[in-house]
Amino acid sequence: MIHVEGLTKYYDDFCAVDHIDLDIKGGEIVGLLGPNGAGKTTTLRMLTGYFQPSMGDIRVKEFSIHQDSLAIKRLIGYLPESAPLYKGMIVYDYLNHVASIRGLENGAKQRRLAELADMCGLREIMHKTIETLSKGLKQRVGLAHAMMSDPEILVLDEPTSGLDPNQIVEIREIIRRIGEHKTVILSTHILSEAEATCDRIIIINRGKIVADGSTQDLTAQQGREKQIQIGLLSASAEAVTAQIGAVPGIMRVEPMASQEDNLLRVNVICDAQTDARADLYAAIKATDWILVEMSRETQTLETIFRELTREN
Amino acid sequence: MRQAILIFNKEFRDYFASPIAYIVIAIFLAVIGWLFFSTFFLFDQADMRGFFGLLPIFFALVVPIVTMRLFSEELNVGSYELLLTLPVTFRDIIVGKYLAAVAFVAALLVPTLAYPIFISFLGDLDWGVVAGGYVGALLLGSAYAAIGLFASSLTRNQIIACIVAIVICIPLAIFDQMLYFFPQSILDVFSYLSANAHFSNIAKGIIDSRDLVYFLSIAFIGLYATHLVMEEK
Structure with missing residues (x-):
């Protein structure tokens, strides 16, 4: 056309x-x-x-x-x-x-x-x-x-x-x-x-x-890492970082600020090839932490956009 | 051509959609009527020479006000972009807008037809000369309108467009009264360039091809220059 x-x-x-x-x-x-x-x-x-x-x-x-x-x-x-x-x-x-x-x-x-x-x-x-x-x-x-x-x-x-x-x-x-x-x-x-x-x-x-x-194409092409956000009750940041960081495929664990007192939110960054969710759950299950949130975020258009149009 | 007519319709109606048209017409009629009739009875002659004598300088001030918005407003609002992305050519746009301005000048002259009618009751009026005067007035208005259109295409600021047009039109109107300032060698050139001289020929009732060529070439130059400006943008 x-x-x-x-x-x-x-x-x-x-x-x-x-x-x-x-x-x-x-x-x-x-x-x-x-x-x-x-x-x-x-x-x-x-x-x-x-x-x-x-x-x-x-x-x-x-x-x-x-x-x-x-x-x-x-x-x-x-x-x-x-x-x-x-x-x-x-x-x-x-x-x-x-x-x-x-x-x-x-x-x-x-x-x-x-x-x-x-x-x-x-x-x-x-x-x-x-x-x-x-x-x-x-x-x-x-x-x-x-x-x-x-x-x-x-x-x-x-x-x-x-x-x-x-x-x-x-x-x-x-x-x-x-x-x-x-x-x-x-x-x-x-x-x-x-x-x-x-x-x-x-x-x-x-x-x-x-x-x-397409959006999918772009995220697939550009995405090198995935993020999983989890929310845990009665857990400490150090223990979580150690426990989860040991799971295969996980690259980094970043604790995030949380509004609720008891709740610990962490951002788990894993490489794009492996789906670490099952292993992650198994690792948490082995402890006495209570898992209240877990969501996966693939790389968004926003991050791709920022990467591609960054001023250097 | 169809597109040019549509643009003409829109532009001509636009004039009368805003109060500016009425204000311009009213002021024009009031001032020129007063100046004309304040000396008319002193001469004790039933002719329109006084009126037509005022027109070159009057039009040099009024026509730029009429034409200033034609392009400047569109450039300022941005509607120029919409206009150019419609299936119309530059020529359609220029011809449509130009004819709208000329038609408005004609509309400006229509009420002044009351003067010769009134004068014809007072004495023996030569209608041939009056008709020639109006033809000349229209030609003069057309030439100025082309200059005004060109000035309007240069800038998005209507005031600047108006002033540029006045600055070009005024010298044309007064050249022949200032000829003694010019050296002998270029006198002919300037006296030919004077709109006033050509207009007064026609206003006497003498329709000479030299005068027609003068007005038509001014109009053509103005429109062609507008076309060049549009291409350049």
């Missing part, structure tokens, strides 16, 4: 995006992750035809961004960060205007507007001026703008930034619903969001792709 080759963007001397190669299949929900200033927005802006690439090519279906940017713009619906809509316009007028530019004829236009009003929950605000809307509502109008022509590809730049938790859930819900049929590319720096909504995650740092795959 989308084929990106050697995509590069310079701002004067600064290289914001550095030779990115990328293939995105139809129907994928792709999350573009990276710290601030990593080149996410620049990449999306080139993809949507707002910026000209300094080098490289983007092909969407058979169209190239250099020759047929208009054809690509027809295929893509785009929501820039924080939905910069025309402030003075009424929501209905605005969407109507976009629908006309998107080439919808009268009957189809009214039908589409009604559909989008339902899908994005705009019924009550259709007659309001855009500048009076809250951020979440504005974002929904922006989504309606992006989806107007029922595009095959939807590009969303930080669709949930600045929203409250309820609004975030709503917007994610909408994105997931769209993603059932469409290709969605979204950028975010909220990791849980990428995990929750995306099939595939691409981590960008300093204009380069540093990781690409």
Whole structure:
């Protein structure tokens, strides 16, 4: 569906995006992750035809961004960060205007507007001026703008930034619903969001792709160690460290601060290949400690992200 | 072309959606009406020369106010990004916005049609000259609007856009009154560059192709420069 080759963007001397190669299949929900200033927005802006690439090519279906940017713009619906809509316009007028530019004829236009009003929950605000809307509502109008022509590809730049938790859930819900049929590319720096909504995650740092795959792929590739957290009653830190540290496959034992008096929490770090849970339990069973908690944590996206995008 | 018309519709309606349009029209009419009629009866002649004589300098101040928001506002709000990622070409955007500004200038002139109607009751008014004057006014407004559009595409600050446009338009309006400051050798160049001279030709009722070419080339240069700025961004 989308084929990106050697995509590069310079701002004067600064290289914001550095030779990115990328293939995105139809129907994928792709999350573009990276710290601030990593080149996410620049990449999306080139993809949507707002910026000209300094080098490289983007092909969407058979169209190239250099020759047929208009054809690509027809295929893509785009929501820039924080939905910069025309402030003075009424929501209905605005969407109507976009629908006309998107080439919808009268009957189809009214039908589409009604559909989008339902899908994005705009019924009550259709007659309001855009500048009076809250951020979440504005974002929904922006989504309606992006989806107007029922595009095959939807590009969303930080669709949930600045929203409250309820609004975030709503917007994610909408994105997931769209993603059932469409290709969605979204950028975010909220990791849980990428995990929750995306099939595939691409981590960008300093204009380069540093990781690409599903959440499971990434954790499997990058994970060298696993963590098991246990909570014990009537145990001392020294004894626990000695007893558990002897279990095969355990690399380290780190006592953690606990709010409850009697309870001792420890973080057990073991290597990724062995599953030490059974041995661990056996080791605890042999003592008179009371096991109240035990949970396994594989390496999270967050730790991977931090590892890959660390400033050095 | 269809896209340009849609952008024109939106921009033209935008003018009247905010009070600024009405304020500009009201102030324009009040000031130019007062200046025109305060001397009109002294001359004791039923013509519009006084009115048209004021237009080059008036438009140099008013048209930049009309055009300043066209690009600057979009650049400032960020809606420029949305606009450019819709399936429209630079040309659609420029033509749509430009025509909206020209149409607004026309709307500005419509109420002044009351003046010649009023004057025609007082004496024998030559309607041919008046018609020529209005054609000239529209051409003058179109040329200034293209300059204003260009200025607006340069910056996200509307005030700066307005001032840049005024700084370009004012000299065009007053060159021919300052010709004695220039050396003889370049006099012809500057007198050709003067919008006032070309406008007063047309306002006399003489429609000369040289004057038409002048206004159309100013408009074209302004629009083309806007296109270059958009490409550069």
